[in-house]
Amino acid sequence: MCTQAKIPILLLLLLLLPLFCLSAADSASANNEAIEARSISNPAAREALEVGIGIGIGIGGGGGAEAPSPSESPPAAGCGCAAPAPPPRGELQPSDFADMKLYLAYNVIQRFKKSITCDPNGVTASWNGADICNQYKGFYCSNPPDNQTAITIASVDFNGFGLCAPTTSGFLDQLPDLAIFHANSNNFTGTVPDISKLRYLYELDVSNNRMSGPYPTTTLALAQQLLFLDLRYNFFSGAVPASVFGLDVEVLFLNNNNFNQPLPATIGRSTAAYLTLANNGFTGAIPPTIKNTSDTLIEVLFLNNRLSGCLPYEIGFLGKATVFDVGYNLLTGPIPLSFGCLGNVEQLNLAGNLLYGHVPDVVCQLGNLANLSLSDNYFTSLGPSCWKLLKSGVLDVRKNCIPGLPMQRPPWQCAYFASKPKFCSYVPTLYHDVPCKSCSKNGRFDQRLPPPPWTANRKERAAPSPTYTALHRQNP
């Protein structure tokens, strides 16, 4: 990285810019501390640094003193005026390292470093020498589970580094003891490399990169092993293989890609507690097999896809769910009374669909509701408890067809929608059966319910939702 140091310094001096160079160096060290805290809090410092890099690269390349073409592999960090020159390549021997595993990792890291085409935070400047465990930013060491006397790289955390590299192949797949790989907000392209040999890997986060191509099926090789899989904010496209929902994960974030396919029935095999498929092109109906996830599913976002069909009655079995969000799809039908069994639900978003009919009182009586969004549908009436929620601001029914309420659709829109044939109303039991409540003989819902447990502090105990947090590009 800093082999070009002398040329840029001389030229910068000649250009009477030494003050600028020093200030960029200060920014670099301030920035490195910020990285350690996993948050870049000083955008001004970063900008200065980036400008510094730009000048360093331009002059170093123009000087023609070094072999690598500046556009292919520019120096990754700093203006080169502060960092010490690294030892010549090839000097380090296995004996220089605390463990043979680290020597092997050293070679892998140095190869990867050469492939990096941008490093706006200058982190790769620290990737020098034999002390990987203490000096290299983003690398963390530990003892591998199978040998407590060995030292190896157990975790890589590049979150927010902004590194550009054409591929992580030859790097990620060559760190055999890795348990955690976090690379949120980098500019890695290509796809997820073959990770099938990484026998300890359980957290993989490549969110907010520029990866593309079909779903990275290499993740399926670790079906029993991965607990956390975050592919959100990339350019993956096509179908998510049905077996992805057979992964034994707790967290599966696939939002903000270009997946487009009917939701597979195997979604019922998902073990995920936190599942987001939001902001893709999923089509078709929500499979009734979703009932099978009722022991594990806590938050699910189907938000902003092209799902269609009627809301399945089986959703009502998701008794653990705190977040259920199917907003902005093409779903239709009335709300099944089974929704009255979502006893833990806090965020229930059905906004922006083609739903209609009566909003069942049992839904508005759900004791943990903090936000019931039904706006932008075609509902025509509200259960008595719903009016209370309206008053307290928990319920949003703007842009529906409810007589006597402000901010509803114009009558012609409601009339037009009402005149169109409906497909979801012909199985009345699905809309009248509440699986978690006692039912009278005619299968109708027994109205004698305990009073709704409204509490003043309902909203206060709401913790940040992992799935809604995942709708943001950057990790917190």
Ligand SMILES: *[C@@H]1O[C@H](CO)[C@@H](O)[C@H](O)[C@H]1NC(C)=O
């Ligand atoms: C454990 O690791 C140490 C250090 O790398 C090595 O010398 C030793 O042979 C390893 N033990 C086994 C059983 O692999």
Ligand SMILES: *[C@@H]1O[C@H](CO)[C@@H](O)[C@H](O)[C@H]1NC(C)=O
């Ligand atoms: C990736 O590179 C583009 C320009 O190629 C840049 O606009 C963007 O900010 C970079 N993203 C990250 C996360 O660094």
Ligand SMILES: *[C@@H]1O[C@H](CO)[C@@H](O)[C@H](O)[C@H]1NC(C)=O
């Ligand atoms: C859902 O569970 C039922 C009964 O436990 C089982 O027969 C069915 O195969 C499961 N479906 C899926 C998609 O896992």
Ligand SMILES: *[C@@H]1O[C@H](CO)[C@@H](O)[C@H](O)[C@H]1NC(C)=O
């Ligand atoms: C309620 O949820 C909707 C849909 O997710 C969201 O747009 C809105 O901001 C939320 N309202 C509150 C008060 O949190």
